[in-house]
Amino acid sequence: MSKSLQAIRGMNDILPEQTPLWRYFEGTVARLLDNYGYRQIRMPIVEFTELFKRSIGEVTDIVEKEMYTFDDRNGDSLTLRPEGTAACVRAVLEHGITGGGQVQKLWYVGPMFRHERPQKGRYRQFHQIGLEVFNLEGPDIDAELIVMTWRLWGELGLRDAVKLELNSLGTSESRGRYREALVEFLSAHLDKLDEDSQRRLKTNPLRVLDTKNAETQAVLVDAPKMADYLDDESRAHFEGLKARLDAVGIPYVINPKLVRGLDYYSKTVFEWVTDKLGAQGTVCAGGRYDGLVEQMGGKPTPGVGFAMGIERLVLMLEALDKVPEELSRQVDVYLCAFGEAAELAALSLSERIRDQLPNLRLQINAGAGSFKSQFKKADKSGALYALILGDDELAQQVVGFKPLRGQGEQQSIAWDALAAHLATCVVQG
Numbered sequence: 001m002s003k004s005l006q007a008i009r010g011m012n013d014i015l016p017e018q019t020p021l022w023r024y025f026e027g028t029v030a031r032l033l034d035n036y037g038y039r040q041i042r043m044p045i046v047e048f049t050e051l052f053k054r055s056i057g058e059v060t061d062i063v064e065k066e067m068y069t070f071d072d073r074n075g076d077s078l079t080l081r082p083e084g085t086a087a088c089v090r091a092v093l094e095h096g097i098t099g100g101g102q103v104q105k106l107w108y109v110g111p112m113f114r115h116e117r118p119q120k121g122r123y124r125q126f127h128q129i130g131l132e133v134f135n136l137e138g139p140d141i142d143a144e145l146i147v148m149t150w151r152l153w154g155e156l157g158l159r160d161a162v163k164l165e166l167n168s169l170g171t172s173e174s175r176g177r178y179r180e181a182l183v184e185f186l187s188a189h190l191d192k193l194d195e196d197s198q199r200r201l202k203t204n205p206l207r208v209l210d211t212k213n214a215e216t217q218a219v220l221v222d223a224p225k226m227a228d229y230l231d232d233e234s235r236a237h238f239e240g241l242k243a244r245l246d247a248v249g250i251p252y253v254i255n256p257k258l259v260r261g262l263d264y265y266s267k268t269v270f271e272w273v274t275d276k277l278g279a280q281g282t283v284c285a286g287g288r289y290d291g292l293v294e295q296m297g298g299k300p301t302p303g304v305g306f307a308m309g310i311e312r313l314v315l316m317l318e319a320l321d322k323v324p325e326e327l328s329r330q331v332d333v334y335l336c337a338f339g340e341a342a343e344l345a346a347l348s349l350s351e352r353i354r355d356q357l358p359n360l361r362l363q364i365n366a367g368a369g370s371f372k373s374q375f376k377k378a379d380k381s382g383a384l385y386a387l388i389l390g391d392d393e394l395a396q397q398v399v400g401f402k403p404l405r406g407q408g409e410q411q412s413i414a415w416d417a418l419a420a421h422l423a424t425c426v427v428q429g
Contacts (some may be wrong), residue, residue: 010124
């Protein structure tokens with residue numbers, strides 16, 4: 001027998017029972033970003049491989065191990081995007097929308113792809129909401145990004161479950177001085193480093209700070225600190241960011257080992273982390289990348305942004321019981337019709353109701369069926385109320401109105417009064 005077809009490991013279907021929560025989360029974020037003056041941009045999910053090699057860094061884990069890369073029929077090397085910032089920078093450069101110092105505040109949503117070991121909250125196709133700002137260089141915009149996420153956690157009921165970690169990586173020059181000091185220190189303790197850290201010492205030494213190996217972490221206790229190598233400009237920028245977070249009352253922790261996994265970051269880096277999802281604790285992260293646009297062929301352009309993982313935040317909402325109760329109900333009212341004449345009238349009546357109550361979730365029965373079978377479907381739909389339309393109701397131009405989830409007797413409502421009655425009952429229900 002042929003093997004049954006299944007989704008690729010780490011690439012999951014999002015089923016109808018799950019999508020209401022996804023839509024709720026995405027809608028909440030979209031409204032928040034609209035309110036702060038951000039505009040949506042949509043980029044392709046496939047880009048030339050060179051884009052990610054030049055932006056992320058050829059010696060990063062993403063480029064070396066995790067990208068989905070293939071040659072197309074023209075012989076071009078293409079890659080499914082592993083993150084959104086590089087693609088967004090490519091888009092603004094290609095269309096010239098940051099030229100002349102134009103400020104752009106952009107956001108995007110969609111799937112990203114990395115060949116990682118699938119586990120809870122981490123998949124090979126995963127979804128992110130990302131945000132990028134260009135041509136603003138002060139700590140005020142860094143603070144705005146963090147303040148927005150803080151507001152989002154409040155709206156979602158997650159503030160008590162997340163912690164903000166901050167660090168500054170300085171400019172490329174100060175980071176270069178720090179890298180030299182770190183390599184000199186770690187080289188003197190080479191025998192105590194794990195194999196992966198020894199490899200990173202030669203290719204991307206700052207990533208050693210992010211190791212999970214206990215023995216290497218013990219060595220890092222006495223390692224040089226990035227803060228001691230910051231230039232005056234970076235130090236002032238970081239102090240300005242902290243002052244603004246203090247003014248708003250957002251708590252944070254300075255994490256000197258926070259470096260992020262991408263080469264393009266400079267100055268501010270931050271992560272929102274949680275202990276509610278096990279080992280994979282980062283739910284939102286980002287920072288400043290002032291040199292990236294120039295690195296990709298544009299003029300010097302300040303940039304800053306973040307990305308949040310939708311899967312992980314949806315898991316948090318479920319784990320902490322923060323899913324709004326109304327999401328469990330997809331239908332407000334279910335209309336049962338018996339007989340062809342009633343079915344025709346039900347279709348017309350339902351459209352009139354939708355005209356008057358555009359936010360009402362009204363489902364009309366399809367496939368006919370007996371009184372018992374239609375009521376069974378009405379109950380299974382989760383609707384609060386059933387509407388009944390048969391020959392008797394048709395003759396009197398009324399509809400039977402029956403509560404399905406609470407107390408109350410069935411009653412008859414005139415067609416021209418139905419919309420007003422539903423508006424009151426559904427809101428109260």
